[in-house]
Amino acid sequence: MQNLRWVLKLLLILSLFGQLSKSQNHETVISNCNAADRAALLSFKSKIIKDTTGILESWTGSDCCGESWEGVECNPSTGRVTALQLQKPSDSDSISDDIFMAGTLSPDLGNLQFLEVLVISGMKHITGNIPDTISNLRHLSQLVLEGNSFVGPIPSGFGRLSSLKTLMLDGNRLRGQLPTSLGNLKGLLQLNLGKNLLSGPIPPTFKNLQGLQFLDLSRNLLSGVIPEFIGQFRNLTFIELSNNRLSGPIPVSFCSLTALSDVSLSGNQLTGKIPDKIGGLKSLTSLSLSNNHLTGQIPESLASLKNLWYLNLSSNALQNPLPTSFVKGLGLPSLLSIDLSHNKLSLGTVPNWIRTRKLTAVHLAGCDLKGTLPTFITPTPLTSIDFSNNHFIGGISTFLAKMSNLQFLKISKNQLKFDVSSIVLPRGISSIDLSSNQLFGPLSAFINNHTTSFLEVIDVSRNIISGTIPEIKEGLSLKVLNIGSNRITGHIPNSISNLVELQRFDIRRNQISGTIPSSLGLLVKLQWLELSINRLTGNIPNSLLGIVNLRHANFRANRLCGEIPQGRPFNIFPVVAYAHNQCLCGKPLLPCKKEKKNPPQMGQ
Numbered sequence: 001m002q003n004l005r006w007v008l009k010l011l012l013i014l015s016l017f018g019q020l021s022k023s024q025n026h027e028t029v030i031s032n033c034n035a036a037d038r039a040a041l042l043s044f045k046s047k048i049i050k051d052t053t054g055i056l057e058s059w060t061g062s063d064c065c066g067e068s069w070e071g072v073e074c075n076p077s078t079g080r081v082t083a084l085q086l087q088k089p090s091d092s093d094s095i096s097d098d099i100f101m102a103g104t105l106s107p108d109l110g111n112l113q114f115l116e117v118l119v120i121s122g123m124k125h126i127t128g129n130i131p132d133t134i135s136n137l138r139h140l141s142q143l144v145l146e147g148n149s150f151v152g153p154i155p156s157g158f159g160r161l162s163s164l165k166t167l168m169l170d171g172n173r174l175r176g177q178l179p180t181s182l183g184n185l186k187g188l189l190q191l192n193l194g195k196n197l198l199s200g201p202i203p204p205t206f207k208n209l210q211g212l213q214f215l216d217l218s219r220n221l222l223s224g225v226i227p228e229f230i231g232q233f234r235n236l237t238f239i240e241l242s243n244n245r246l247s248g249p250i251p252v253s254f255c256s257l258t259a260l261s262d263v264s265l266s267g268n269q270l271t272g273k274i275p276d277k278i279g280g281l282k283s284l285t286s287l288s289l290s291n292n293h294l295t296g297q298i299p300e301s302l303a304s305l306k307n308l309w310y311l312n313l314s315s316n317a318l319q320n321p322l323p324t325s326f327v328k329g330l331g332l333p334s335l336l337s338i339d340l341s342h343n344k345l346s347l348g349t350v351p352n353w354i355r356t357r358k359l360t361a362v363h364l365a366g367c368d369l370k371g372t373l374p375t376f377i378t379p380t381p382l383t384s385i386d387f388s389n390n391h392f393i394g395g396i397s398t399f400l401a402k403m404s405n406l407q408f409l410k411i412s413k414n415q416l417k418f419d420v421s422s423i424v425l426p427r428g429i430s431s432i433d434l435s436s437n438q439l440f441g442p443l444s445a446f447i448n449n450h451t452t453s454f455l456e457v458i459d460v461s462r463n464i465i466s467g468t469i470p471e472i473k474e475g476l477s478l479k480v481l482n483i484g485s486n487r488i489t490g491h492i493p494n495s496i497s498n499l500v501e502l503q504r505f506d507i508r509r510n511q512i513s514g515t516i517p518s519s520l521g522l523l524v525k526l527q528w529l530e531l532s533i534n535r536l537t538g539n540i541p542n543s544l545l546g547i548v549n550l551r552h553a554n555f556r557a558n559r560l561c562g563e564i565p566q567g568r569p570f571n572i573f574p575v576v577a578y579a580h581n582q583c584l585c586g587k588p589l590l591p592c593k594k595e596k597k598n599p600p601q602m603g604q
């Protein structure tokens with residue numbers, strides 16, 4: 001669901017971009033580029049010490065306005081550079097890790113006097129400060145330096161860029177306060193400074209940014225209150241201030257922004273009530289207020305939001321009762337996704353207005369729900385369910401029966417009681433958390449029959465599941481396998497090495513015996529290995545030294561013996577990770593005694 005929000009945000013940005021860049025199409029007349037501009041570009045190129053995008057390779061020959069100079073655009077009649085747009089090719093994420101530019105930004109970019117558009121985005125490893133000289137580019141209307149590694153402050157000279165419509169510096173490591181001078185940018189339509197380390201308050205001068213349509217300051221360290229004046233930004237459609245340290249109430253003035261479609265204030269320290277006038281946000285489609293300290297009841301007017309499809313009020317201190325129009329099944333006609341988890345709501349049962357709607361996500365964790373799992377009237381569209389921390393009892397079969405699209409299921413910390421081998425999981429499920437219930441039956445049946453290639457997370461820890469860990473077939477995508485605190489017996493199968501994607505493997509507190517298979521060392525993506533409190537014998541195989549990403553390992557309270565693999569990270573894990581075994585030795589424990597009588601097979 002969060003993903004969908006990001007996609008929508010991206011589309012919004014792209015459409016705004018489109019509007020802004022239409023004016024700069026190529027003309028056919030080509031004149032040679034201005035020598036000073038060419039020198040500035042070559043200076044930029046010289047400060048990029050590594051470029052795997054292939055873009056700068058194309059910068060050869062004297063005519064920087066010619067076809068070959070990728071990302072450079074000129075005014076054909078003057079030969080002056082008007083646009084420099086370097087964007088990482090938007091291929092799939094998997095290969096794009098290797099595509100970047102590394103180096104710093106040449107201050108000579110400030111010599112491109114006629115530059116209107118400067119976009120250097122997603123290059124990841126361009127670092128150093130953003131040069132002050134960019135403040136000299138008086139014609140600049142778009143300045144986009146997102147997704148790099150810039151450090152230091154936002155140059156306060158940017159306040160002189162009076163033609164600026166778009167300023168995006170998100171996804172860097174910029175520090176310091178928001179420059180008050182940015183308040184001079186009266187023509188600004190889009191401002192994105194998200195995902196940095198910016199601190200301090202939102203400056204009062206920002207009240208001049210009345211034309212803003214898009215404002216993203218999320219994921220910084222901003223503090224202070226959300227200023228009242230944001231209520232005057234009539235054209236604002238998108239505001240994202242989540243994951244900062246903002247405090248105080250949600251300003252009531254906010255509620256008069258009739259163009260606003262997307263609001264996220266989650267992950268702050270906001271207090272007080274959700275304003276009664278929230279219904280004034282007539283265009284609202286998405287509202288996230290999760291992870292704050294909001295109190296009181298959900299206001300009645302919220303129900304009147306006709307376009308709202310995403311509502312996330314989780315992790316606050318909101319109280320009963322819910323708005324009466326909710327209860328009557330009226331209101332929120334467009335709703336698709338609702339999250340009321342972890343408040344002070346005591347709902348008793350899943351309300352009918354939720355059970356009878358066509359929804360894609362229902363998260364009601366910690367809502368004091370009782371009885372057996374509910375029946376949804378239209379279960380097919382559901383992709384995400386969180387009913388954790390409630391008091392549900394009984395089985396799960398009827399509940400899951402028609403949820404053919406379910407991907408995410410979390411019903412941990414309830415009192416469910418059923419045989420895991422009888423469960424029929426939806427085919428496309430990718431994450432299932434049934435930990436801390438009273439599930440029983442054999443593990444082998446569950447893992448064999450239910451791990452499809454889509455399944456990435458299985459957590460069935462803290463139940464009373466028995467049986468052995470089955471042989472693992474190839475082709476699975478499991479990243480998390482947590483079967484800790486059950487009654488599982490038998491060995492760890494050699495075929496565990498087929499789980500090539502595994503990051504967390506937790507079998508603690510069972511009755512698992514036999515040796516640790518050396519094939520475990522083939523799981524190179526493993527970060528978390530928990531084997532404590534079992535009956536494992538033999539040594540810790542040296543092959544585990546191959547797991548270079550391991551951050552946590554625990555072998556405590558088994559019957560292991562012999563030398564601990566000597567190398568990182570095994571010899572730097574704390575002593576407790578090896579305590580209460582038969583005869584483990586070597587760093588971080590005491591040195592191994594040299595063999596007395598027995599010939600040298602010992603220890604390996």
Ligand SMILES: *[C@@H]1O[C@H](CO)[C@@H](O)[C@H](O)[C@H]1NC(C)=O
Pocket residue numbers: 210211212234235
């Ligand atoms: C809001 O948008 C309208 C229409 O595009 C425009 O005429 C108006 O000037 C804008 N308001 C501000 C404060 O910029």
Ligand SMILES: *[C@@H]1O[C@H](CO)[C@@H](O)[C@H](O)[C@H]1NC(C)=O
Pocket residue numbers: 001002266267290291312314337338339361362363
């Ligand atoms: C609600 O927001 C929280 C983060 O604040 C997130 O973890 C959760 O997944 C969101 N719920 C839905 C249904 O998107």
Ligand SMILES: *[C@@H]1O[C@H](CO)[C@@H](O)[C@H](O)[C@H]1NC(C)=O
Pocket residue numbers: 421422444445448449
């Ligand atoms: C699960 O697999 C086992 C064999 O491992 C088989 O005997 C059993 O019938 C299967 N159960 C279901 C419900 O498919």
